[in-house]
Amino acid sequence: MTAFAELMAHQRRTEALAAVAGRLGWDQETVMPRGAAEERAEEMAAMEAVLHARRTDPRIPEWLAAAEAPDVEGARALALIAHAHRRAAAVPERLATELAQVTSLAQGVWAEARAAEDVARFLPLLTRVVALRREEGQAMAAAGVGGGDAYDALIDGYEPGARAAEIAAMFARMRPRLVALRAAVLGKPAPRALTGQFPTDGQMRLAREVAGAFGYDWTRGRLDLSVHPFTSGSGSDVRITTRVAEDDPFNCLYSTIHEVGHALYEQGVAARMTFTPLGGGVSMGVHESQSRICENQIGRGMAFSVWLHARMQALFGDYGLAGPEALHAAVNRVHPGFIRTEADEVQYNLHIMLRFDLERALFSGALEVADLEEAWNTRFAADFGVPVTRPSQGLLQDVHWSAGLFGYFPTYTLGNVYAGCLNRAMRADLPDLDAHLAAGAAQVPVAWLAEKIHRHGALFPPAELITRACGAAPDETALLEDLEAKFGALYDL
């Protein structure tokens, strides 16, 4: 065997084991008995130790030095392995294992603390998670990852090549226009909201229908319930979860479409890339662009509302909104709210900026975990004009920090920005798109995304992939212009 073949065989088994760890994560969030949390944490730590040992195998740099890539995909695989090795080798096994164990435990404690509205129960573990992630970021930064900055090294794990300073600059350009749009919209009367009770059975049927309309492949996936909706897996086993509130069917509906967007990306990666470094989405930002374009540009568009209104009527009868226009207005209703995942397109990115700024302060040392709740609540009141009265509306609303996902939040807004660019290019390529969407054929835009994005897996770096798809480098202009146009029309600005 050549060095290249040996390295790829080693990597293939590592990828298969990483998929196993992913399945465990799915299990933990959906079906695991609650008494199993401690043993599961030990199991996750054991898997992490195995993966870390494989990812830091001393033969990897030797193979890398000797390997000759047979083609473009092979060359990209080598580059990705080298990058991942640089990151992993910088982190001692003790730290990697402890992080796996502590974050596994912390997710259970977060769920309990959230249910009990008890921040104090969560803070000791969160303090531990932040300390461990800071240590990890510093170790990787010392090895040159993220340009030598600890927080950038964490961001790099989700969005390779992205830097906090550039993100902050983009956020600074976006923020005034979003703030102005928010103020203008909230100065107008709100459209009619949906009220009433929508049985769980009907909501889950709609979720399944909608997933099918987007082309989600049920032979390679499944839909379950979890506290926080998520997508898990790649290749032939890409599972999604959703949640149901009987008084708010849009929560289940758009959570499902969002996760379907993620899942379609993973299901759409070329099969030959399975269990290689190319066999999944290239970055969290590009991933989020796929979920967002499905959820917002397609799912919350006027054309799709025509089909959706008919399905709502079929499942729920006279459900309280008179027609597609009223549905379109209701699903795009802008109102003050606490929960990021339920936020409208106007305010969503303001939630992200809040978290991003808090994270930067935590990692620069300007903010301590003990003061995080107060900092959150102060910033929230300033940005959104309403006080947080319960921790589940504030600091405890997201699972992310319990899972150690620092540096992850900004990729949500990067995803929105990419989605804005892709939507422009897609509409230019598909002039009759709205006719398809009005008939429920969401597979049509998904086929465009599959061709431009999904099938490539991790072959191209994020910015290059978006540039190839759109014919121009990604930039926030399209997103902001489209938001101003859409909400300008909806709110008669």
Added chain:
Amino acid sequence: MTAFAELMAHQRRTEALAAVAGRLGWDQETVMPRGAAEERAEEMAAMEAVLHARRTDPRIPEWLAAAEAPDVEGARALALIAHAHRRAAAVPERLATELAQVTSLAQGVWAEARAAEDVARFLPLLTRVVALRREEGQAMAAAGVGGGDAYDALIDGYEPGARAAEIAAMFARMRPRLVALRAAVLGKPAPRALTGQFPTDGQMRLAREVAGAFGYDWTRGRLDLSVHPFTSGSGSDVRITTRVAEDDPFNCLYSTIHEVGHALYEQGVAARMTFTPLGGGVSMGVHESQSRICENQIGRGMAFSVWLHARMQALFGDYGLAGPEALHAAVNRVHPGFIRTEADEVQYNLHIMLRFDLERALFSGALEVADLEEAWNTRFAADFGVPVTRPSQGLLQDVHWSAGLFGYFPTYTLGNVYAGCLNRAMRADLPDLDAHLAAGAAQVPVAWLAEKIHRHGALFPPAELITRACGAAPDETALLEDLEAKFGALYDL
């Protein structure tokens, strides 16, 4: 760290990883999308390679040579690790990995072949499984496992210390009495059978109630559906599955009680033994004794029928049987049937003897896989008096062989024999047992089993454990006498 501590730390992580592999197995049989079979096989193979490498780690014999056990449990742990190492070290990694991959694939193909009634679709993979398991048995036998015999080496993996020749001798003592009892019973009129339709919802409610009556801990487990009911996991995550046929509620009911019996054993092992070699049932035979005593000696007894009749009435109204006596007769109805897992106590062990004799012939070379279906059908007609007309009634009825479980079937009858011994001892210790059972308090006998069996985990070898619990070495007499007494009374022999 001492050699003992180092070895136990190594073992602990191995046990945690083995638990992960077990979770994957549960996932595959219950929730996995059907398109994921091939990738899952590769994931299972990757896990098996990791486990095999850990179990054959060259440091293990060094640690074993230097380790000093601090106590009795430590000494037993060392003995179990040494035995497992002898088994694992005899098997090349290539073979262990291939077995994991082929059996993972074969289970999917078995399910398809069974649904399609198509033996030919299954035979190529079964041939491969038999060849690999034969190779594995020979490799272990060459290292002295199983007294040097390949099939005994496989049996030893499920029932340490058991030998095919001894089992055959015991089966030879049992067979004439079971054949005579079967003939006598089938010469009498059958009691009234249960007919009608029993909705899935009600059956699942009953399954949950019954599991609760036996003391199954829902905070450390869950109940799902699968083609073949099974129990998975140990410690704080012990999951059971069942199946539902709307025209036969006893199938779901007794499958559930059976799996609950297995699960109670795993849930009842002392918590300090978790992730040690002692942290689970000591053998498949002892495991089966726990499921069987719950299913048969308790669950199909007259006293428990009093409670069960009331629950059937509460859930299904006038369900077709007039009282506890009629229910007791119906759940113990002896009738010709094809399916082992649905067989009554009189005929069950005859199914096992069929499979045991076919396996011995396959492994001695007297029988080829190509001729297995004909051999099965010929033997079945001879033993049970009816011809097999569909493969799902015959060769394709059990998942076991697709999973490579050769040498496993005889442990079912060993379990019945142990259950017969334990039932005698338990009734001597608990004179008011039937009063508890008539009130549905199946936790009472389970507490006796927990004290005598469950809490010890794998601390004592199977025969010693049964001898300690019963005050005498295990022997088939109690089982046979009790069967003759029970069915003699039911059938007025």
